[in-house]
Structure formats: C-alpha cells, structure tokens
Amino acid sequence: MSRKTLLMLAVVLAALLGALWLSKREAPAAGEEAAAKPGKLLAAVDLASVVRMTISDHAATTHLAQAEGVWRVQEQGDYPADLERLRNLMRMLDEAEEGQVADAGADRLAEYGLMADETNAPVQIALETGQGTTVLALGKTREPQRNEQQFWGPPAGRYVRVDEGPVRLLKDDVSLAQADSALWWERKLLEVPADAIQQVAVTLPQESYSVQRDTNGLFRLAETGEETDLAAASRLFGALRNLRADRFLTNEVAASWFTNASGYKATTTNGASLEIRIGESQADMEGGRPVQIQIAAAGGEASALPPEFAALEKKLNGRTYLVPSYMTESLALAKETVVKKPAPPAESPAAPPAEPEAEVTAPPEVEPAIVPAEEPVAAPASESAETPSEPPPPPPVPAAD
Numbered sequence: 543m544s545r546k547t548l549l550m551l552a553v554v555l556a557a558l559l560g561a562l563w564l565s566k567r568e569a570p571a572a573g574e575e576a577a578a579k580p581g582k583l584l585a586a587v588d589l590a591s592v593v594r595m596t597i598s599d600h601a602a603t604t605h606l607a608q609a610e611g612v613w614r615v616q617e618q619g620d621y622p623a624d625l626e627r628l629r630n631l632m633r634m635l636d637e638a639e640e641g642q643v644a645d646a647g648a649d650r651l652a653e654y655g656l657m658a659d660e661t662n663a664p665v666q667i668a669l670e671t672g673q674g675t676t677v678l679a680l681g682k683t684r685e686p687q688r689n690e691q692q693f694w695g696p697p698a699g700r701y702v703r704v705d706e707g708p709v710r711l712l713k714d715d716v717s718l719a720q721a722d723s724a725l726w727w728e729r730k731l732l733e734v735p736a737d738a739i740q741q742v743a744v745t746l747p748q749e750s751y752s753v754q755r756d757t758n759g760l761f762r763l764a765e766t767g768e769e770t771d772l773a774a775a776s777r778l779f780g781a782l783r784n785l786r787a788d789r790f791l792t793n794e795v796a797a798s799w800f801t802n803a804s805g806y807k808a809t810t811t812n813g814a815s816l817e818i819r820i821g822e823s824q825a826d827m828e829g830g831r832p833v834q835i836q837i838a839a840a841g842g843e844a845s846a847l848p849p850e851f852a853a854l855e856k857k858l859n860g861r862t863y864l865v866p867s868y869m870t871e872s873l874a875l876a877k878e879t880v881v882k883k884p885a886p887p888a889e890s891p892a893a894p895p896a897e898p899e900a901e902v903t904a905p906p907e908v909e910p911a912i913v914p915a916e917e918p919v920a921a922p923a924s925e926s927a928e929t930p931s932e933p934p935p936p937p938p939v940p941a942a943d
Contacts, residue, residue: 581639581640582636582637582638582639582640583635583638583639583640583641583678583702583704583710583712584635584636584638584669584676584678584704585640586676587669587671587676588671588673589632589635589636589669591671591672591673592632592669592670592671593607593608593670593671593672594606594607594608594668594669594670595607595667595668595669595670596666596667596668596670597665597666597667597668597719597720597721598663598665598666598668598721599663599664599665599666599721600658600661600662600663601721601722602721602722602723603617603721603723604616604617604721604722604723604725604726605617606623606628606726612853613625613628615723615726615727616723617723618723618724618726618727618790619790621727621728621790621857622727622728622857623726623727623728624725624726624727624728624729625728627718627725627726628726630718631716631718631719634714634716634717634718634719635667635669635678635716638712638714638716639712639713639714640710641699641702641710641711641712641713642710642711643708643709643710644701644708644709644710644711645708645709646708646709647708648706648709650709651681651703651709654681654682654701654703654709655681655682655701656679656681656701656703656709664679664680664681665679665680665719665720665721666678666679666680667680667716667719676704676705677704677705678702678703678704679702679703679704680700680701680702680715680716680719681700681701681702681703681709682700682701683698683699683700683701683715684698684699684700684701684711698715699711699712699713699715700712700715700716724789727790728857729786729787729788730784730785730786731785731786731787731833731835731858731863731865732782732785732816732835732854732858733782733783733784733785734782734783734808734810734816735780735783736776736779736780736783737811738810738811738812739755739779739782739808739809739810739811740754740755740809740810740811741753741754741755741764741808741809742754742778742779742806742807742808742809743764743805743806743807744778744804744805744806744807744873744874744875744877745804745805745806745807746804746874746876746877747802747804749876749877751763751764751765751877751880752764752765753770753775753778753779753880755779761775761776761779763880763881768881768882769882770880770881770882771879771880771881771882771883774875774879774880775880777872777875778872778875778880779808780872781806781869781872781873782808782816785865785869786865786866786869787833787863787864787865788827788828788830788863788864788865788866789863789864790861790862790863790864791832791862791863791864792862793860793861793862796821796832796862799821799822799824799832800819800821800822800832800834801821801822802822803819803820803821803822804819804820804873804874805817805818805819805820806818806820806873806874809840810840810848810851812848813839813840813841813845813848814837814838814839814840814847814848814851815837815838815839815840816835816836816837816851817835817836817837817838818833818834818835818836818873819833819834819836820832820833820870820873820874821833823867824864827864828866828867829866829867830864830865830866830867831864831865831867831870832862832863832864832865833862833863833864833865833870834861834862834863835858835859835861835863836858836859837851837854837855837858837859838855
C-alpha cells in the first residue's frame with residue numbers, strides 16, 4: 543500500500559473518530575447555559591425562558607407578558623405584541639457584550655445616568671423568568687471626545703448596570719429598549735394571499751358588485767359573468783395581502799365616521815369570511831380611514847372557522863383601526879374600474895397613398911408687343927387742287943444729223 547493511500551486512510555479515520563466523539567457528547571443542562579456564553583452581559587439569564595418583560599423610563603411604562611403562547615401589551619388592552627420587534631430586542635440583549643467596567647462601586651450612579659431624579663430616570667428592562675427577575679438599567683450615552691491631535695477618540699457607548707453589579711460600558715446601544723407602549727402592538731392586520739380568496743363583494747354608497755374566480759382562474763362579475771380587467775381584479779383580490787394599521791381608535795369616537803361606509807367582503811377557498819367596513823377619510827389624521835374587520839365561518843355559525851383564522855377572530859373582531867388611505871383604495875374600487883373595457887374597433891387597412899398628379903404648368907404670360915404709333919399724315923395744304931400737278935415733260939431729243 544502506498545504512502546499516499548495510508549495518509550488518506552489516516553485522515554478519514556480521524557474524521558470518523560471526531561464525529562463519534564461529537565455524537566456522544568452530552569448536551570449542557572439548563573443551569574450550565576451561562577458557561578456557554580462567556581463575555582456576555584446577560585450570561586446568567588436564560589432569555590428563552592422569559593415570560594414577562596417590563597420596560598420603563600421617566601415618562602412611560604410598558605408591560606409585555608406571555609399568555610397562552612401569545613405575547614401581549616397590557617397598556618394596549620392586552621393586544622398582541624409586535625413579535626418581530628420583540629425578537630429583535632431579545633437578540634440585542636443576547637448579543638450584548640459585557641463591556642469594560644467603568645465603576646465597580648455604586649456611589650457615582652447619578653454621574654452615569656443610572657439613578658432616577660426629578661427630571662430623568664434610566665431605562666430599565668425587567669426580565670422575569672421561572673428562576674427570578676433580572677433588571678437591566680441603561681444610563682447615559684458616552685459621547686466620543688477629541689484628543690490633542692483633533693481626531694475622534696473611542697466610539698460612543700452606553701453605561702449599563704445589571705442588578706447590583708458594577709457599572710459597565712456597552713459598545714453597542716440597545717436601541718429598541720423604549721417604554722412607549724404605542725410602539726409595541728402588532729400593526730399587521732391581515733396577510734391573506736390573493737390565491738386564497740375565491741370571491742370578493744364590494745358595496746359602495748352608489749353601487750355594489752361581486753367578482754369571483756372561475757375554474758380557469760379567470761375573474762368574472764358574479765352577476766353577469768362579464769370578464770373583468772385582470773390588473774384591477776388582481777388588485778382587488780390582493781388587497782388583504784399586507785393590510786396594516788397606524789393606530790387604534792375607540793369604537794365610540796369612530797362610530798360617526800361610518801355614516802357612508804363602504805364594504806369589502808372576501809370569501810376564502812377554505813371557508814372563511816372576512817367582512818370589512820371602511821369609514822370616511824379623516825383629514826386631521828393624514829387622510830386615514832377607520833376600518834372594522836369581522837371574521838367568521840363562511841357557512842354561518844354552524845360551520846367551523848379554519849384554524850388559521852381563529853386567532854385573528856379574537857384579535858380583530860370588535861376593534862376599530864385607522865388604516866392608511868392608500869391601503870383602503872384597493873378595498874373600494876369602483877365597478878367601472880373592474881369591468882373589462884371593450885376592445886376598440888379594428889381599423890380598416892389604410893389605402894395606399896395616391897400618386898401625385900402631374901403639375902400642369904401654365905405657359906408664361908407674354909406681354910403684348912408695343913407697336914409704335916404711326917405718325918399722322920399731314921393734311922393737304924390747300925383744298926383747291928384736287929390732284930397734284932404732273933411733272934413737266936422732258937425736253938425733245940434732237941434728231942441725229
């Protein structure tokens with residue numbers, strides 16, 4: 543056996559032994575997770591087991607709690623929380639390095655913005671798990687300073703303290719740690735793809751119509767069978783693909799804004815009915831329109847609501863939202879926009895261009911010749927002689943000798 547072959551077999555054997563060692567290695571227990579995160583600010587906290595979070599500052603407080611597997615915002619009527627924002631905050635906390643120690647004691651907390659006073663208070667994040675509560679306090683931001691050579695010094699950081707530990711300087715700020723509860727509720731209302739909708743009914747103050755998808759995937763008016771404009775119908779059926787809200791509205795305040803309401807009702811292919819009321823545009827709210835959504839089983843109360851819409855029913859039914867005007871336009875398209883326009887009549891083929899007629903050139907005008915006037919004949923001097931006198935006869939020719 544060649545030396546090269548032996549070397550290759552040795553490499554393969556080493557790889558197999560390494561894989562075997564990894565497969566037999568025991569997973570770390572829950573209590574050993576801190577040892578797997580050296581240098582992390584919250585190395586002792588199992589962020590995956592957090593069930594409650596409180597974010598507070600000098601002006602506001604937000605309570606986020608998990609109930610039945612759903613994170614909710616207490617200050618927003620226990621409305622579902624923005625999970626994407628919450629995950630990003632958790633990621634920031636998980637990746638935060640412990641940083642350098644700025645002060646090992648606690649006698650200068652006010653200097654670092656970590657002590658509340660009459661006008662200010664640190665941002666505090668209280669993380670509650672089954673093992674207890676950990677409080678993270680975020681103080682002042684350290685601004686970069688110029689050195690003698692007028693170059694920027696160390697990058698900005700933020701002072702932080704975990705529970706009763708030392709004051710540390712974070713390299714990266716935890717920017718999503720904000721206590722305003724208006725930032726934490728889920729603004730996404732519906733995400734229903736166009737191909738999941740079988741029929742749409744639109745009710746406007748001046749007219750109503752329905753559009754349905756036939757077996758060939760074409761869109762037609764349910765009342766007449768007319769084919770619709772493909773672009774307009776696609777816009778109508780795709781109106782629920784990404785419906786979002788700007789804010790909550792109380793039902794009492796918004797009640798008068800539905801006097802001339804429009805309606806949009808979508809029936810899905812799996813038997814759900816999504817009915818939407820659209821109120822008048824509000825000029826003092828950037829033109830947004832109030833919207834109410836009612837989700838039910840398409841077959842009535844006796845039918846079961848599809849599971850993917852059951853949670854949406856609890857979230858949306860009975861609430862009023864302000865939706866941007868550009869999103870409500872697709873929910874209330876006029877019928878004339880949806881109906882397919884007749885094709886324009888075919889134009890007859892154009893006649894070949896006629897040959898140009900030969901130009902008839904008129905002969906040039908000839909100016910009449912100027913004939914000099916005859917000189918007038920002088921009248922006879924006397925009227926007594928009728929004829930002129932004849933010349934005298936020649937003299938006689940003498941005879942020859």
